Amino acid sequence: MLRPALRAVKPLRASAVAPRARTFTSTRHVRNEGPSLNSLDTFSDEEQMLRESVQRFATDIVGPKVREMDEKEQMDPTVVKGLFEQGLMGIETSAEHGGAESSFTSAIIAIEELAKVDPSVSVMCDVHNTLVNTIFRKYATKEQQDKWLPQLSENKLGSFCLSESASGSDAFALQTRAKKDGDHWIINGSKMWITNSYEAEIFLIFANIDPSKGYKGITCFVATKDMGIQIAKKEQKLGIRASSTCTLNFDDLKVPAANVIGGEGLGYKLAIEILNEGRIGIAAQMLGLAQGAFNAAVPYTYSRSQFGQPVGTFQGMAFQIAQAAIDIETARLLTYNAARRKEEGKSFTKEAAMAKYWSSVIAQRVSGQAIEWTGGVGFTRETGIEKFWRDSKIGAIYEGTSNIQLQTIAKFIQKEYS
Numbered sequence: 001m002l003r004p005a006l007r008a009v010k011p012l013r014a015s016a017v018a019p020r021a022r023t024f025t026s027t028r029h030v031r032n033e034g035p036s037l038n039s040l041d042t043f044s045d046e047e048q049m050l051r052e053s054v055q056r057f058a059t060d061i062v063g064p065k066v067r068e069m070d071e072k073e074q075m076d077p078t079v080v081k082g083l084f085e086q087g088l089m090g091i092e093t094s095a096e097h098g099g100a101e102s103s104f105t106s107a108i109i110a111i112e113e114l115a116k117v118d119p120s121v122s123v124m125c126d127v128h129n130t131l132v133n134t135i136f137r138k139y140a141t142k143e144q145q146d147k148w149l150p151q152l153s154e155n156k157l158g159s160f161c162l163s164e165s166a167s168g169s170d171a172f173a174l175q176t177r178a179k180k181d182g183d184h185w186i187i188n189g190s191k192m193w194i195t196n197s198y199e200a201e202i203f204l205i206f207a208n209i210d211p212s213k214g215y216k217g218i219t220c221f222v223a224t225k226d227m228g229i230q231i232a233k234k235e236q237k238l239g240i241r242a243s244s245t246c247t248l249n250f251d252d253l254k255v256p257a258a259n260v261i262g263g264e265g266l267g268y269k270l271a272i273e274i275l276n277e278g279r280i281g282i283a284a285q286m287l288g289l290a291q292g293a294f295n296a297a298v299p300y301t302y303s304r305s306q307f308g309q310p311v312g313t314f315q316g317m318a319f320q321i322a323q324a325a326i327d328i329e330t331a332r333l334l335t336y337n338a339a340r341r342k343e344e345g346k347s348f349t350k351e352a353a354m355a356k357y358w359s360s361v362i363a364q365r366v367s368g369q370a371i372e373w374t375g376g377v378g379f380t381r382e383t384g385i386e387k388f389w390r391d392s393k394i395g396a397i398y399e400g401t402s403n404i405q406l407q408t409i410a411k412f413i414q415k416e417y418s
């Protein structure tokens, strides 16, 4: 019987770990006098326990289903159920709302560990936690939190619906409209590329209530599937095939006035802020993916001999492996740095963009090399190594393409240097 990942560490959270400064100051580590300057991979006991529990869940429960889910392009319902049972779908949510009340870094660790085994399961957990739950935690009223967060912690999957066919990078050009009708809003339009949407029951929908105000008319609404959200198409994809990505239609979707989240016309602000955080989640997904590919391929290079010696010991191979280990370490440092800065209340937009950009680059590079290191074996679907490479491509696309990350970083540099 598997121990629930976060449910198991709950007792540590309440009074035992007060105040909740669980960042660089774990008591497990001896510190010199003066300010603490621990390494970036210093974790609290709670975070470390979480990592180990998620590793067990990923290996024992997710691992055996990865290939079948990929081939069928379908998430196994027992995996979704398992994520909820493990307490991994309300990581930062308060205990009052059924969550684990843990740190942002805990969410990042869970996303990373899941991606080592299956990036599809990882992104399901990521979108649900870092986008959907966070919007409720940060911007919803107390009444809205009381209503929605317990469901999102317990068993209802969430989706974040911003992109449309004509508005991707230029997200605020969205065409979905909402009109007030008494004590309801009527939403018309459609969304494209929506993660989790095939299995989800709770949807955060961005629609414009007053196009004359441009992006300042964008408003965030919460709706449930049974209100009449239609799945128009489920995409067939190159990678993360078990993660559902659908086009959704809203045809006079009637949403109660009380379902506006964060205020009328403030959806743009909410989306920008939330995607800045979410990017650290994608960085963690890509970091885990790179490590997963590395872990799958490197042992093989020491067991496979050619010309009388293990192939991993030829200098041409050994140096590539060493270089890949450095690549992964740099992505890890960037990702944890962005996460810790967020927790410490420091600015983190530039750091999040750097982490997301770089983790995507190295995920693609390392997973591609992993195929080469394992030769013909790595090219077959049996080993799962080629899947990491297919899954890596999405890192450079969703939650802001690599060009958009570079644009963000460049704007900061220009501000700092001009």
Ligand SMILES: Cc1cc2nc3c(=O)[nH]c(=O)nc-3n(C[C@H](O)[C@H](O)[C@H](O)COP(=O)(O)OP(=O)(O)OC[C@H]3O[C@@H](n4cnc5c(N)ncnc54)[C@H](O)[C@@H]3O)c2cc1C
Binding pocket: 127, 160, 161, 162, 163, 167, 168, 169, 170, 192, 193, 194, 195, 196, 237, 245, 394, 397, 398, 399, 400, 401, 402, 403, 404, 407
């Ligand atoms: C599998 C998957 C899951 C997704 N999940 C979600 C989700 O859950 N919710 C959601 O709302 N959206 C989701 N998306 C949408 C995703 O965020 C967008 O695909 C992404 O923002 C890019 O938009 P686009 O596809 O329209 O590409 P475009 O914006 O058309 O970009 C095409 C190319 O042009 C480049 N480009 C665009 N503008 C600039 C510029 N100013 N400067 C330089 N280059 C530029 C891009 O970098 C890219 O290379 C998902 C997408 C995919 C594929």
